[in-house]
Amino acid sequence: xxxxxxxxxxxxxxxxxxxxxxxxxxxxxxxxxxxxxxxxxxxxxxxxxxxxxxxxxxxxxxxxxxxxxxxxxxxxxxxxxxxxxxxxxxxxxxxxxxxxxxxxxxxxxxxxxxxxxxxxxxxxxxxxxxxxxxxxxxxxxxxxxxxxxxxxxxxxxxxxxxxxxxxxxxxxxxxx
Numbered sequence: 396x397x398x399x400x401x402x403x404x405x406x407x408x409x410x411x412x413x414x415x416x417x418x419x420x421x422x423x424x425x426x427x428x429x430x431x432x433x434x435x436x437x438x439x440x441x442x443x444x445x446x447x448x449x450x451x452x453x454x455x456x457x458x459x460x461x462x463x464x465x466x467x468x469x470x471x472x473x474x475x476x477x478x479x480x481x482x483x484x485x486x487x488x489x490x491x492x493x494x495x496x497x498x499x500x501x502x503x504x505x506x507x508x509x510x511x512x513x514x515x516x517x518x519x520x521x522x523x524x525x526x527x528x529x530x531x532x533x534x535x536x537x538x539x540x541x542x543x544x545x546x547x548x549x550x551x552x553x554x555x556x557x558x559x560x561x562x563x564x565x566x567x568x569x570x571x
Contacts, residue, residue, distance in 0.1 A: 402558035403465045406483070409554040410462055414455045421447035435508045442504060446497055454493070458486050465562070477566055480559050487551050487559075494547045495540075502536040 424443040431437055461482040464475075509532060513525035 402561045403462065406465075406555050406558045407459075407462050410455065410458050413554070414451070414459070417447050417450050417455065421451070435505075438504060438508070439501075442501065454486065454490055458483070458490075461486060473566060476562065480562055480566070483555060483559060487555050491548055491551055495544055498540055498543055502540065506533060506536065 420443055424440045424447065428437060428440045428444070431440060461479055464479045464482070506529065509529050510526075513522060513529055517525050
């Protein structure tokens with residue numbers, strides 16, 4: 396079996412691509428923080444840096460070690476691989492939940508700044524127009540959140556779930 400056809404190798408490759416993208420976001424956000432003067436943009440860059448650091452320290456470390464554990468041979472191979480597959484599935488679910496929370500917090504930051512500007516910068520009719528605009532942006536944010544949640548679940552399934560399903564099918568065949 397070629398290594399690029401191996402589900403474990405594919406998951407490992409996908410995890411390294413995710414890690415690389417996170418590092419690019421971290422570096423770009425850090426560099427951007429040095430040059431940007433806008434409070435709103437600096438807040439979003441700090442938020443991206445925080446998300447990237449938490450992702451590097453927690454998610455990527457656990458994901459890579461769990462995938463690495465799929466390749467290791469234990470005393471009982473079947474039980475070992477079944478446990479590792481369960482670990483990776485749990486990490487996928489945690490990643491999905493954290494993605495949803497990050498999305499909600501990001502929209503919250505953006506909407507807080509928009510609301511603050513609407514309340515402090517404008518008065519009278521212009522403030523009403525701005526508040527209606529913020530309300531419309533809230534509705535749009537909810538719609539975007541809905542589709543982004545579905546998209547995030549699909550991407551995680553494509554990156555890892557499909558390969559885990561294949562491994563579980565192979566484990567069932569070995570048990571039978």
